[in-house]
Amino acid sequence: xxxxxxxxxxxxxxxxxxxxxxxxxxxxxxxxxxxxxxxxxxxxxxxxxxxxxxxxxxxxxxxxxxxxxxxxxxxxxxxxxxxxxxxxxxxxxxxxxxxxxxxxxxxxxxxxxxxxxxxxxxxxxxxxxxxxxxxxxxxxxxxxxxxxxxxxxxxxxxxxxxxxxx
Amino acid sequence: xxxxxxxxxxxxxxxxxxxxxxxxxxxxxxxxxxxxxxxxxxxxxxxxxxxxxxxxxxxxxxxxxxxxxxxxxxxxxxxxxxxxxxxxxxxxxxxxxxxxxxxxxxxxxxxxxxxxxxxxxxxxxxxxxxxxxxxxxxxxxxxxxxxxxxxxxxxxxxxxxxxxxxxxxxxxxxxxxxxxxxxxxxxxxxxxxxxxxxxxxxxxxxxxxxxxxxxxxxxxxxxxxxxxxxxxxxxxxxxxxxxxxxxxxxxxxxxxxxxxxxxxxxxxxxxxxxxxxxxxxxxxxxxxxxxxxxxxxxxxxxxxxxxxxxxxxxxxxxxx
Numbered sequence: 001x002x003x004x005x006x007x008x009x010x011x012x013x014x015x016x017x018x019x020x021x022x023x024x025x026x027x028x029x030x031x032x033x034x035x036x037x038x039x040x041x042x043x044x045x046x047x048x049x050x051x052x053x054x055x056x057x058x059x060x061x062x063x064x065x066x067x068x069x070x071x072x073x074x075x076x077x078x079x080x081x082x083x084x085x086x087x088x089x090x091x092x093x094x095x096x097x098x099x100x101x102x103x104x105x106x107x108x109x110x111x112x113x114x115x116x117x118x119x120x121x122x123x124x125x126x127x128x129x130x131x132x133x134x135x136x137x138x139x140x141x142x143x144x145x146x147x148x149x150x151x152x153x154x155x156x157x158x159x160x161x162x163x164x165x166x
Numbered sequence: 167x168x169x170x171x172x173x174x175x176x177x178x179x180x181x182x183x184x185x186x187x188x189x190x191x192x193x194x195x196x197x198x199x200x201x202x203x204x205x206x207x208x209x210x211x212x213x214x215x216x217x218x219x220x221x222x223x224x225x226x227x228x229x230x231x232x233x234x235x236x237x238x239x240x241x242x243x244x245x246x247x248x249x250x251x252x253x254x255x256x257x258x259x260x261x262x263x264x265x266x267x268x269x270x271x272x273x274x275x276x277x278x279x280x281x282x283x284x285x286x287x288x289x290x291x292x293x294x295x296x297x298x299x300x301x302x303x304x305x306x307x308x309x310x311x312x313x314x315x316x317x318x319x320x321x322x323x324x325x326x327x328x329x330x331x332x333x334x335x336x337x338x339x340x341x342x343x344x345x346x347x348x349x350x351x352x353x354x355x356x357x358x359x360x361x362x363x364x365x366x367x368x369x370x371x372x373x374x375x376x377x378x379x380x381x382x383x384x385x386x387x388x389x390x391x392x393x394x395x396x397x398x399x400x401x402x403x404x405x406x407x408x409x410x411x412x413x414x415x416x417x418x419x420x421x422x423x424x425x426x427x428x429x430x431x432x433x434x435x436x437x438x439x440x441x442x443x444x445x446x447x448x449x450x451x452x453x454x455x456x457x458x459x460x461x462x463x464x465x466x467x468x469x470x471x472x473x474x475x476x477x478x479x480x481x482x483x484x485x486x
Contacts, residue, residue: 055201058213058480074201081209108210 009136028052033091033151059101081110091151096128177485199477216245239475285311319352342402368392
């Protein structure tokens, strides 16, 4: 399967979001890939609110079996969450468990007025009732369950999609 | 020999002592603690990592700071915390330590945070859990006799790293009653493991262990000499309650020789930080002007202590 160019996907995603932006809207990227996407969207859309980021490591439901091995990053929400329109940004939407964890974490900062989800790629196979309002690309066929689709960033800051099989 | 604090695949199972704990684990604890400091700024100061787990605080010795910060840490991780007031418990009626523990296990304990006047008590507990097939229950040493106080050592390392970043360029002085201090032993072990090139201990001969050089430290009996150029001053509390016989002429005499005053601190590096594990004896080991001065990081230590204890407990819960 050929994966689309990230640059094109970012533009598509930005154009989907643009009509829905209000002066109150804030972007929150989910570590790690989602933060890269959120950074680009923040620039492309000229969002006035500062950029937020969260690491869901402490909120995952598979924490007991996976442990804390990946280095958790500091979450940073530099604005008041209460009554705000928030767009959660991730690179890939798959089971929906990361989004669930991100929503739980977000609500620990306050009660937002509305939360939307924006993703570069939807690879299907959802395990929870979660859907992205903004999505630049949907995979036409399912990937093997044990493979990992994620955004990569090279030394020059260029983003690309990569499939890694287990 | 297998480190009894680690699982077969090298994850933290118990935290008994920092002595012999690999540098990678020490660094991992400090790294994991960093994002936990931010939880205090949220509207809901809770993470779900220990949801449904029962943490038993079993303190056979007095403590306010340590017990409270362990309690806050466990509660911020959503655990159920049970504080045992041992002074009014069945140990006073003659129950043994291990019988007490067995009863608490029967009540569904997942983790013990234990302080005991006898060195080695938490190790005994960990061994007992292993021998009785209850390895999934973790033990955190909150201070045992003169032996170790690992979470204090870790929060001190977190504090030093926060202000000084790189351990490998520091000169650190540990000052005071090293002989009776489990804090000093944990600090020295951690500083050495993390690569501090020069660790000094400063104190009168009567308050230093006889083989203290074997811990890899430089010994000073003259405080002015020992403080010259140090980046970090780690003060210790004078532990009057553990002293037997006449080790010191008087606390005034002690303050004159080993109390940290502004004049003595001026001999250290200009940006030196001053740590103290608390509770402070003002006017005995530390002068109020220093304790409340710009170089002191004694209250940040307490705040960082919560994050470090959260890191330890969440790693234990994940490792078991």
